[in-house]
Amino acid sequence: MAARYSTFASFADLGPVIIKVKPAYGYVILTGVASGCLLTWQMTQVGKMRKKCGINYPTMYSPDTTGDGRLFNCYQRAHQNTLEGYPLFLMLLFTGGFEHPIPSALAGVLWIIGRVVYSLEYYTGDPKKRSLGVLGNLAFLTLTGSSVALAVRLLKWV
Numbered sequence: 001m002a003a004r005y006s007t008f009a010s011f012a013d014l015g016p017v018i019i020k021v022k023p024a025y026g027y028v029i030l031t032g033v034a035s036g037c038l039l040t041w042q043m044t045q046v047g048k049m050r051k052k053c054g055i056n057y058p059t060m061y062s063p064d065t066t067g068d069g070r071l072f073n074c075y076q077r078a079h080q081n082t083l084e085g086y087p088l089f090l091m092l093l094f095t096g097g098f099e100h101p102i103p104s105a106l107a108g109v110l111w112i113i114g115r116v117v118y119s120l121e122y123y124t125g126d127p128k129k130r131s132l133g134v135l136g137n138l139a140f141l142t143l144t145g146s147s148v149a150l151a152v153r154l155l156k157w158v
Contacts, residue, residue, distance in 0.1 A: 028097030031108035096146025107142035
């Protein structure tokens, strides 16, 4: 029985993992920084709308679902939606970037542009108009593929 487990636990055969960071990984880092600027921009937009509508902290959403209250909720929702996917975005960007830095950085820029478009569409006050910004989510396919490629290489599956 022990032999079965020791054979299964052959992870020691993999040896240490050394990841050489390609110089182009700098683009990945800059993309990560730019994504932080996106969040700051969205946060500023929500803050301005909060002040305009007189919605005090810690209230997240306006109970008024018409007029300025509805508009504030759209601003807040666009920011919140970005925050919901942000940890996954960063993880995929920074891990996938080790394997494919240029495609990962470009996918990250596409995601950022998509989030800006999504926000601007949402800021109209009509959530149904936020359809084009969702195209930025296609960037997740590239980032996921790059991250999986790194994992497969590290595990020596190919």
